[in-house]
Amino acid sequence: MTQENLHVDTLVVGGGIAGMQSALDLADQGFRVALVEKEASIGGKMIALSKVFPTLDCCSCITTPKMSAVAHHENIDLLTYCEIGAIHENGGGFVADVTKKPRYVNEADCTGCRQCEYACPIDLPNAFDMDLGAMRAIRVPFSTAVPQKAVLDIENCILCGKCEQTCPVNCIDFTQQPEQFQIEADAIVLATGFGLTPTDAKKEYGAGQLLNVVDALTVERLLAPTGPYGHVLRPSDGKEPDSIAYVQCAGSRDTTLGVEYCSRVCCMYAIKQAMLLSGALPLADITIYYMDIRTFGKGYEQFYQNARAMGIEFVKGKVARITEDDDKNPVVRVELIDEGSQIVERAHDMIVLSVGMVPGYNPQAIYGVPIDASDGFIEIPSPNIAPTVTNHEGIFATGTAVSPMDIVDSIVMAGAAAAETAAYLQSRNGHSYKLPISGSMEMEVAHV
Amino acid sequence: MTKEDAKKRAIFLKNLRAQHEETVERTQTLLKEQKAIRRQICQPMRDGPKTIPELAQITGLPGNEILWHITAMKKYDLIVEAGMCAEYYLYQRPEGVK
Numbered sequence: 001m002t003q004e005n006l007h008v009d010t011l012v013v014g015g016g017i018a019g020m021q022s023a024l025d026l027a028d029q030g031f032r033v034a035l036v037e038k039e040a041s042i043g044g045k046m047i048a049l050s051k052v053f054p055t056l057d058c059c060s061c062i063t064t065p066k067m068s069a070v071a072h073h074e075n076i077d078l079l080t081y082c083e084i085g086a087i088h089e090n091g092g093g094f095v096a097d098v099t100k101k102p103r104y105v106n107e108a109d110c111t112g113c114r115q116c117e118y119a120c121p122i123d124l125p126n127a128f129d130m131d132l133g134a135m136r137a138i139r140v141p142f143s144t145a146v147p148q149k150a151v152l153d154i155e156n157c158i159l160c161g162k163c164e165q166t167c168p169v170n171c172i173d174f175t176q177q178p179e180q181f182q183i184e185a186d187a188i189v190l191a192t193g194f195g196l197t198p199t200d201a202k203k204e205y206g207a208g209q210l211l212n213v214v215d216a217l218t219v220e221r222l223l224a225p226t227g228p229y230g231h232v233l234r235p236s237d238g239k240e241p242d243s244i245a246y247v248q249c250a251g252s253r254d255t256t257l258g259v260e261y262c263s264r265v266c267c268m269y270a271i272k273q274a275m276l277l278s279g280a281l282p283l284a285d286i287t288i289y290y291m292d293i294r295t296f297g298k299g300y301e302q303f304y305q306n307a308r309a310m311g312i313e314f315v316k317g318k319v320a321r322i323t324e325d326d327d328k329n330p331v332v333r334v335e336l337i338d339e340g341s342q343i344v345e346r347a348h349d350m351i352v353l354s355v356g357m358v359p360g361y362n363p364q365a366i367y368g369v370p371i372d373a374s375d376g377f378i379e380i381p382s383p384n385i386a387p388t389v390t391n392h393e394g395i396f397a398t399g400t401a402v403s404p405m406d407i408v409d410s411i412v413m414a415g416a417a418a419a420e421t422a423a424y425l426q427s428r429n430g431h432s433y434k435l436p437i438s439g440s441m442e443m444e445v446a447h448v
Numbered sequence: 449m450t451k452e453d454a455k456k457r458a459i460f461l462k463n464l465r466a467q468h469e470e471t472v473e474r475t476q477t478l479l480k481e482q483k484a485i486r487r488q489i490c491q492p493m494r495d496g497p498k499t500i501p502e503l504a505q506i507t508g509l510p511g512n513e514i515l516w517h518i519t520a521m522k523k524y525d526l527i528v529e530a531g532m533c534a535e536y537y538l539y540q541r542p543e544g545v546k
Contacts, residue, residue, distance in 0.1 A: 134520030
């Protein structure tokens with residue numbers, strides 16, 4: 001089925017929680033929306049998480065209904081596995097050149113039965129499970145993927161044809177080619193998300209070479225019911241860990257990494273994971289090595305106090321180094337600030353680096369939207385007054401593409417971006433709209 | 449599928465393989481390696497369920513590599529858990545799978 005050119009009111013770029021929320025809020029107001037996602041499924045990073053803080057609600061239970069709502073909304077055209085190559089300005093609006101990557105599967109016919117996946121002989125590291133688990137060359141991206149359609153990775157396919165033979169609806173199509181099409185839109189919302197500090201960024205912490213030193217997103221997958229092992233096990237030998245330690249600020253507030261800012265979520269996700277690990281492994285000792293704990297949101301401080309009351313050990317001190325003993329147990333060298341600043345070395349079964357949020361995408365080249373020189377996230381001229389309005393008229397930005405923030409803030413900001421975009425679109429129909437920015441408004445960003 | 453369709457399909461796949469020669473070669477090598485490793489991992493399980501360290505000791509393969517293959521096979525129902533031995537899970541072939 002060939003993808004036709006589209007004409008919509010708003011193009012939303014990115015199918016994570018912020019992009020989905022903006023798309024839904026605009027579509028609910030009657031605007032036509034095209035949501036473009038580069039991966040084969042929407043859901044972003046949130047769908048890979050286990051639970052949210054501080055309520056400990058299931059992430060999947062929050063995200064999946066939104067994914068489904070986006071897919072079924074009559075005002076939303078969902079375009080997965082598509083990439084935007086260029087944006088042209090067109091009489092106050094925009095035209096996006098989009099490439100639809102071939103799935104080698106007829107989307108209209110695929111039922112997501114996964115019989116092709118079971119027939120495929122090639123196992124590959126599964127990026128959704130942080131490479132701890134496997135996926136096949138042809139697969140449905142993950143169990144709650146939307147759309148629930150298979151995608152074939154031609155770069156790792158042995159071309160044996162077993163998937164084609166097995167498919168009950170004959171939807172495998174090796175002849176598919178990339179398709180080009182255009183989307184005309186009056187406004188654009190950028191919700192391109194964030195990246196993580198690479199675990200190999202810091203050589204003092206093993207530079208990614210220590211098997212039992214993992215990042216927090218890996219632990220999210222270990223804790224998720226659909227995780228790779230089905231249990232919390234350490235990657236070196238499948239041992240159920242008795243002692244787990246968190247190293248805070250392992251990718252934020254660190255000038256050696258060029259990340260001077262606080263990522264805002266690491267303290268809370270570490271506390272959340274520590275609580276969940278206490279539940280999954282009731283006998284395990286959980287330690288959090290921290291510089292200071294930042295619990296800034298509603299109910300967050302109480303959450304932290306609950307974690308302390310549960311017996312999670314909070315140790316004030318910056319970990320200087322992580323090494324490994326003969327049994328592959330990671331060993332931290334840390335100064336215990338509250339115990340006379342003595343320097344000790346402690347072995348744990350597994351160490352979790354609380355890595356920070358870094359910019360995931362630079363929109364300058366395609367969208368002409370500049371990034372903030374100080375942190376690399378999208379520049380917002382008046383963050384206090386118009387936190388979603390970029391330097392480029394008609395282009396709005398939201399979520400972690402703008403700055404590090406948690407899920408609650410991402411959703412709130414996505415609503416704000418939708419409201420701002422709606423006002424802008426109304427103005428194009430003759431209603432008044434005044435950009436809430438003026439050159440003289442220079443205020444400090446109000447981050448609490 | 450008719451005989452003629454099957455023939456057409458075989459020719460099409462052959463041409464496709466020629467177009468993606470490098471990928472096919474690489475994935476064939478990968479498949480052979482994976483099969484060899486899985487033979488090593490599954491052989492000791494015929495004597496009963498094994499933990500990752502036990503399999504590592506028998507096969508000489510690194511524990512993390514064995515865990516990855518066990519995880520992959522478990523996902524596609526080729527391995528099942530069989531309880532625990534101390535802090536390690538035991539793995540075995542499911543009934544009816546050799």
